[in-house]
Amino acid sequence: MEKGEISDVLGEIAILLELKGDNPFKIRAYQSGQRALDTLEEELGTLIGESRLGEVKGIGKALTEKIETLFNDEPLPFYDDLLASVEPGLIEMLEIPGLGAKKIRKLHDELGVDTIGSLTRVCESGEVAKLAGFGAKSVEKILSGIQNREAYSKRHLWWIANETAQPILEGLRDLPQVARAEAAGSLRRKMETVGDLDFIAASDEPEAIMDWFVSLPDVREVSGHGKTKSSVRFESGMQADLRVVPPDQFVFALHHFTGSKDHNVAMRSRALSKGFSLSEWGLRTEDKEAMAVDTIEDEEQLFKLLDLNYIPPELREGLGEIESAEAGQLPELVQDKDLKGVFHNHTHASDGDHSIEEMTQAAQDRGWDYLGLADHSKASFQTNGLDEARVEEQIEKMHAVNASGQFKCHVFTGIECDILKDGSLDLDDSTLEKLDYVVVSVHSSFTLSEEEMTQRFIKAIEHPCSTMVGHLTGRLLLKREPYLVNIEKVVDAAIANRVIIEMNAHPQRLDMDWRHWKRAASKGLLTSVNPDAHSVFGLQYASAGINACRKGWLTADSVFNTWPIEKIKSYLAGR
DNA sequence: GCCGTTTTCGGCCCGACTGTTTTCAGTCG
Numbered sequence: 076m077e078k079g080e081i082s083d084v085l086g087e088i089a090i091l092l093e094l095k096g097d098n099p100f101k102i103r104a105y106q107s108g109q110r111a112l113d114t115l116e117e118e119l120g121t122l123i124g125e126s127r128l129g130e131v132k133g134i135g136k137a138l139t140e141k142i143e144t145l146f147n148d149e150p151l152p153f154y155d156d157l158l159a160s161v162e163p164g165l166i167e168m169l170e171i172p173g174l175g176a177k178k179i180r181k182l183h184d185e186l187g188v189d190t191i192g193s194l195t196r197v198c199e200s201g202e203v204a205k206l207a208g209f210g211a212k213s214v215e216k217i218l219s220g221i222q223n224r225e226a227y228s229k230r231h232l233w234w235i236a237n238e239t240a241q242p243i244l245e246g247l248r249d250l251p252q253v254a255r256a257e258a259a260g261s262l263r264r265k266m267e268t269v270g271d272l273d274f275i276a277a278s279d280e281p282e283a284i285m286d287w288f289v290s291l292p293d294v295r296e297v298s299g300h301g302k303t304k305s306s307v308r309f310e311s312g313m314q315a316d317l318r319v320v321p322p323d324q325f326v327f328a329l330h331h332f333t334g335s336k337d338h339n340v341a342m343r344s345r346a347l348s349k350g351f352s353l354s355e356w357g358l359r360t361e362d363k364e365a366m367a368v369d370t371i372e373d374e375e376q377l378f379k380l381l382d383l384n385y386i387p388p389e390l391r392e393g394l395g396e397i398e399s400a401e402a403g404q405l406p407e408l409v410q411d412k413d414l415k416g417v418f419h420n421h422t423h424a425s426d427g428d429h430s431i432e433e434m435t436q437a438a439q440d441r442g443w444d445y446l447g448l449a450d451h452s453k454a455s456f457q458t459n460g461l462d463e464a465r466v467e468e469q470i471e472k473m474h475a476v477n478a479s480g481q482f483k484c485h486v487f488t489g490i491e492c493d494i495l496k497d498g499s500l501d502l503d504d505s506t507l508e509k510l511d512y513v514v515v516s517v518h519s520s521f522t523l524s525e526e527e528m529t530q531r532f533i534k535a536i537e538h539p540c541s542t543m544v545g546h547l548t549g550r551l552l553l554k555r556e557p558y559l560v561n562i563e564k565v566v567d568a569a570i571a572n573r574v575i576i577e578m579n580a581h582p583q584r585l586d587m588d589w590r591h592w593k594r595a596a597s598k599g600l601l602t603s604v605n606p607d608a609h610s611v612f613g614l615q616y617a618s619a620g621i622n623a624c625r626k627g628w629l630t631a632d633s634v635f636n637t638w639p640i641e642k643i644k645s646y647l648a649g650r
Numbered sequence: 651g652c653c654g655t656t657t658t659c660g661g662c663c664c665g666a667c668t669g670t671t672t673t674c675a676g677t678c679g
Contacts, residue, residue, distance in 0.1 A: 099662090101651050102651090103652090136652090175676060177676060207670090210670060210671095216668095271679095299666090304667070352663095356665085
């Protein structure tokens, strides 16, 4: 079984145990085991082969055995029995807001509910309302939850979530009662997808702010409206929570609700070791006496109090950031303003919307010194990919733009060349050699085995004309799973051949995933933040790529397109 | 089921909100 499937099984075990009413801490152990598996820095096969899986924090003896069993495709009776003992319909019901394991069990045990369909029936028949602990409002909430189940369980691309959040944040800050306001949660941590929006505001008059929030335009329903906390659901299905706290608690609430969970757990235990108790309410001494929290005005001071350097939200994933902050070894993360240009962008020669000149002007308007264009090659027939003759024409046009003196922004001539099924490249070497750079990408035959796909990439990387690898796993967030490829082996091949692996910055790709970059960069891998823009509008996606690089602990040194143009030219010429 | 500078047992975050309750359990983050 692949790592991703094993992770799913662990998560499913946690859900099944919850529905059976098992020990909550055991359930949490499976959940944290799943997270540990998802964030492994090394290949699972390597860890198992060297009997080192049990050394991973959160994976003990029992989980090691179960993961190894699944990895070797052996039967796991513990899981099979568990699965057989719970009606599959009950798992689905957890997606309905307001229904947790205990209520679902009660519905099952007392009314025989085992599917969403039978739940609807007993809600409508009035039986649920008679059940102890349920009432008319519960029934209404359940029925509405069933109806909107699909929209409610959906996550959202960071980019879309951010576009929703920014105007709300500005609106909050404009309120006279609000002293400070921030968006927290995974949005602030710049996760590639966001479940819901979390806002934190500082004020001594929370009620007026609550009223403003629940009456925002596009609010479809108000799922909570308290004195200091409210929740709304927008027409898009996205949920947003707002908490209002007194100004002297703001920093603690912001830190707490920014998370991640793993980061908070580690911060709390660090606070305890220093004799403090840290919560969203403040930092107290262990005997619960409040300490002088009014001296803490920003997160930097909070971290300093725990003898830590400031940890940017992007790094707060419980992946060693606290240890690095303690040792003063946090990286100086790459920023938007470090970018001097971008590579891998399309024009209307293939499937882009704009001309070479329009794209160049747009790049120049963004303050960039260079723009790397790279249209599709002929195997990508559906995108009007270029054959050898059209590539040569395109090169001439790009040279003419540079020679015209019309732009300060320099155009680097490139192509996004398809990697064919056997790992060979789609265009003649003699054509590829005339280009400044070549992005090699997979756009077909997604269903090869991991071994075949890995070899396909390695062969392409070993081609002397390859400069960088495009969207390594082909994933489309929330839409298409990545294809199977051994990332560690491809990374090693790229380093050995001095090939760059791009950070495809399209908000739906962000590929290669940030989780691999800390380790890959430490081995010497270079990336390039490539917007894969198909229009002048698409160039702004570079900042989504920067977000992902920051989550991957990358400094400007590891990002090719932070380099000045002369250094880029000599690097490309030297290949 | 995991973990250990209080280490092989006993703890594991905890408070707001809701709907039901008449003092609280369940859900959620």
